Amino acid sequence: MHARQLRYFLAIVEHRGYTAAARALHISQPTLTVAMRGLEEVVGAELFRRAGRRVVLSDAGRRFLPLARRLAGELDELDDAARSVGDPAGQRLVLCVAHELVESPVAELVGAYRGTWPDVAVEIVEPEGEPGTAVVHGTADIGFGLRPGPLRRFGRAVTVPVATRRFGLAGEVPDPVLAGPAGSASRVLLDRLPGGPATPAAVARSDRLESLVRAGVGAAVLPLAVCERLGAAGIPFTTDPRLACSVVVTYRAPSTGAAAREFLRLLRRRLETPGGRDW
Amino acid sequence: MDFAQVELVLALDEARSLSGAAELLGTTTTAVSQQLRRLEREVGGEVFVRTPHGVVPTPAADLLLRRARRVATTMETLTAGRAGAAAELVRVTALDSAAEHLARAVRRARQQAPDLRVEIREARTAPELLAAVRDGRTGLGIGYLDARDVRWSHRRELVLDPVAHDECCVVLPPACADLPDPLPVTELPDLDVVTTTQDAVSRRLVERVLARAGVRRRAGIATAHRAMLVPLVRAGAGMAWTTLEAVAPAAPGVVVRRVVPAVTLPVYVVRPAEPPTGGAALLHALLTDRAAERRAGA
Numbered sequence: 001m002h003a004r005q006l007r008y009f010l011a012i013v014e015h016r017g018y019t020a021a022a023r024a025l026h027i028s029q030p031t032l033t034v035a036m037r038g039l040e041e042v043v044g045a046e047l048f049r050r051a052g053r054r055v056v057l058s059d060a061g062r063r064f065l066p067l068a069r070r071l072a073g074e075l076d077e078l079d080d081a082a083r084s085v086g087d088p089a090g091q092r093l094v095l096c097v098a099h100e101l102v103e104s105p106v107a108e109l110v111g112a113y114r115g116t117w118p119d120v121a122v123e124i125v126e127p128e129g130e131p132g133t134a135v136v137h138g139t140a141d142i143g144f145g146l147r148p149g150p151l152r153r154f155g156r157a158v159t160v161p162v163a164t165r166r167f168g169l170a171g172e173v174p175d176p177v178l179a180g181p182a183g184s185a186s187r188v189l190l191d192r193l194p195g196g197p198a199t200p201a202a203v204a205r206s207d208r209l210e211s212l213v214r215a216g217v218g219a220a221v222l223p224l225a226v227c228e229r230l231g232a233a234g235i236p237f238t239t240d241p242r243l244a245c246s247v248v249v250t251y252r253a254p255s256t257g258a259a260a261r262e263f264l265r266l267l268r269r270r271l272e273t274p275g276g277r278d279w
Numbered sequence: 280m281d282f283a284q285v286e287l288v289l290a291l292d293e294a295r296s297l298s299g300a301a302e303l304l305g306t307t308t309t310a311v312s313q314q315l316r317r318l319e320r321e322v323g324g325e326v327f328v329r330t331p332h333g334v335v336p337t338p339a340a341d342l343l344l345r346r347a348r349r350v351a352t353t354m355e356t357l358t359a360g361r362a363g364a365a366a367e368l369v370r371v372t373a374l375d376s377a378a379e380h381l382a383r384a385v386r387r388a389r390q391q392a393p394d395l396r397v398e399i400r401e402a403r404t405a406p407e408l409l410a411a412v413r414d415g416r417t418g419l420g421i422g423y424l425d426a427r428d429v430r431w432s433h434r435r436e437l438v439l440d441p442v443a444h445d446e447c448c449v450v451l452p453p454a455c456a457d458l459p460d461p462l463p464v465t466e467l468p469d470l471d472v473v474t475t476t477q478d479a480v481s482r483r484l485v486e487r488v489l490a491r492a493g494v495r496r497r498a499g500i501a502t503a504h505r506a507m508l509v510p511l512v513r514a515g516a517g518m519a520w521t522t523l524e525a526v527a528p529a530a531p532g533v534v535v536r537r538v539v540p541a542v543t544l545p546v547y548v549v550r551p552a553e554p555p556t557g558g559a560a561l562l563h564a565l566l567t568d569r570a571a572e573r574r575a576g577a
Contacts, residue, residue: 001354003281043357063394064357067367070556071353075280077553078350081342082280086323091339138328138335156329255316257339258324 003075005039006068008032009047013065017055086258089119093259096131096140097124099207100165100185100223101247105270105279106144113266120259132159132250141260143250146185158253161246162267163277168227169193170237171219176201178212178220185245186221192242193221247279280318282354285347287314288326292344296333345551348415353557356396367392369558372400372411374422375505376481377546379524380442381421384565388558395558412549413437418559420549421566423481439547440567445522447485447542450512451534461537464492471499471517473508481544485520488542509533 011021012032022029040047045060057065084090093113097106102124110122127134131143135157143157146165167189171178179200180186186206190198201218209220213230222230227237251264270276290300291311301311319326326343327334336344356368373381385397400417402408405424412420413436424439451458455468467489474482489496499517502508508519513532522544526535548566555563 001282001357067353067357067557071350071357073556074346074350074353078280078285078343078346081346082322085326085337085339085343136331138330156331252325252328255319255325255329257337259339261324 001039001042002035005035005042006072006075008035009039009064009068010072012036012048012055013057088117088257088259088262091119091257091259092121092123093142093257093263094123094125094134094140095142095144095263096127096134097144098127098131098146098185099205100146101144101279102207104223104225109263109267109270112270113263116266117259117262120262132157132248135250135252141251141257142263143248145248145250147246147248156252157250159248159250162249162271163247163279164244165247165279166224166239167221167243167245168224168237168239169219169243170222170227170230170235171213172236173219173238176218178202178204178209178218180204180206180209189221189243189245193240280321280347282350284314284318285350285354287311287318288340288344288347289351291315291327291334292336294333295335297329299333345413345415352418367394367558368396368398369419369562370398370400370417371562372402372408372417372420374402374405374408375475376423376445376522376525376544377421377442380546380566384562387565388562392558392561395561397558397562409437409549412551415551418550418555419563419566421546423544424547424549425483425545436552438550438552440550440563442546442548442566444543444545445524446537447481447520447544448523448526448535448537450509450519450521450526450530451536452512452515452518453532453534455518455534455536458534458536461539461541464489464494464538464540467494467496467538468518470496472496473500473502473511473517473519474498475502475505475508481520481522484542484544488538488540492540 008021008025011025012018015021015024018029018032022032025032036047043060043064046058047061047064048055049058050056095106095110106124110124114120114122125134125140127143127145131140131145133143134140135143143159147161165185167185177190177198177200179190179198179202181203184206186209187200187203190200202212204212209222210226210230212218213220213222213235214233221243222237224239227239231237249264249267251260256264286304287300290303291297294300294303297311297315298308301308304311315327322343324339325337326340327336352368352370371381371385381399385399388397389395400411402411402420402422405422408420408422408424411417421442423445449462449467451468451470458466458468496518500511502511505521505525508521509526509530511517512519520542523535523537548563550559550563554560
């Protein structure tokens with residue numbers, strides 16, 4: 001059975017005949033007749049009978065009518081629900097964001113996004129390992145990560161480099177060196193500096209490094225924006241072209257949800273502005 | 280959406296994998312994958328998340344799935360009526376405890392709508408019952424529920440209507456025939472209690488009343504089948520709590536006593552926030568209309 005057949009049936013009842021129904025539905029009468037024959041096959045009985053020149057409901061048709069009306073109503077409500085899937089309003093958007101990217105640019109992006117879609121509940125979750133894996137496993141819609149190394153494939157999700165994040169070394173260099181956990185940007189970039197792989201004197205979560213450097217505990221590789229902030233507080237920093245890595249975004253393509261799709265659209269616009277790829 | 284798409288999303292939801300859904304639908308994984316992609320293009324959003332471990336419905340698709348289940352139930356009714364008589368199918372999920380109320384309502388619904396078909400499924404626990412109604416797997420749910428369950432439910436998604444208050448009674452071995460009726464709980468004989476593993480609500484309420492009266496009774500045997508309570512008591516396993524609804528006052532070989540203070544159990548019917556239609560609406564009205572119940576009893 002097709003939803004179409006059901007609507008045709010109801011139209012014949014409403015317009016009291018095939019001719020008027022076909023006209024109202026903008027289809028030919030043979031099309032209507034074929035569709036009704038198919039429906040009668042499914043129901044297992046003739047739905048209409050001739051009464052003189054008119055066509056009226058048969059007994060089976062009369063029994064079928066209330067259920068057909070109900071089913072048509074339920075299908076209309078199903079279509080409403082289907083449309084709501086494509087409407088970001090009222091939906092939830094989960095972003096999984098590496099610590100180094102929460103403050104900037106994700107906070108700004110979320111702010112702009114909420115301006116357009118105030119009804120979307122945005123949730124930012126902490127990554128366990130690569131932010132991309134949360135997207136692969138369906139626990140987040142979009143992942144923002146830093147990828148100092150080569151790109152790895154993540155199942156059905158797509159991971160693309162979108163921007164470059166520049167870092168600096170903040171703190172007095174002979175100081176003990178601080179770094180994030182193995183694999184983190186601050187650690188991998190530290191190893192690229194002259195002198196080869198460094199052994200950090202202390203390892204802390206990436207978002208704690210700034211306060212440690214500020215407190216004079218030691219030096220660390222930090223995003224350039226953070227270095228500049230520390231510089232304003234009198235803590236020296238140096239830059240090096242090697243201190244840069246890709247910002248990668250992971251999303252489910254092409255079938256991501258409406259809320260995520262709008263976020264990606266906003267991100268794309270932002271990337272196209274001058275300097276938009278320099279994070 | 281068309282019926283084929285309804286079948287597609289329900290198969291995916293049941294199997295939670297593309298290949299499992301393909302098997303249910305008798306088609307190929309590639310075809311399922313293509314149809315899902317087409318549906319998602321049509322609705323303009325993600326309906327299922329593809330993960331390495333299968334597919335999971337997105338939060339945005341929740342309402343779509345519930346309404347699809349409702350359409351499928353009505354469809355089933357239509358195709359079941361192939362012989363010409365469109366026999367309507369209503370799915371009801373019941374906790375064992377509410378069987379008698381449901382049976383009466385079904386009997387009367389069938390008198391009013393002889394074509395009505397009712398499929399009764401068992402839920403083991405109250406949360407399971409509420410989840411079945413919420414997900415649209417069943418049109419109505421019925422059972423003993425208390426404030427704890429009602430709070431658990433998503434208030435906006437479920438509507439609970441009171442059906443009745445069942446009075447608890449105690450089933451005792453024949454040696455207790457001399458005990459008064461009603462029986463003060465403080466005079467309950469010192470016997471182990473045979474309990475059902477399923478009906479947590481009645482157990483909680485009974486325990487509360489006993490605790491207030493300072494009476495303690497050890498739980499002895501626990502059975503998953505309520506029908507075993509009376510036979511177990513008759514066999515000398517101890518005493519059991521049940522309701523006057525469930526046990527014939529003159530059950531042979533056992534002694535049935537009301538208790539004071541009385542313990543009453545609230546029976547609720549649960550329906551989705553969207554009002555039921557057709558046979559489910561009729562059954563719901565019969566369950567909640569106690570005046571009609573009395574008329575039928577007279």
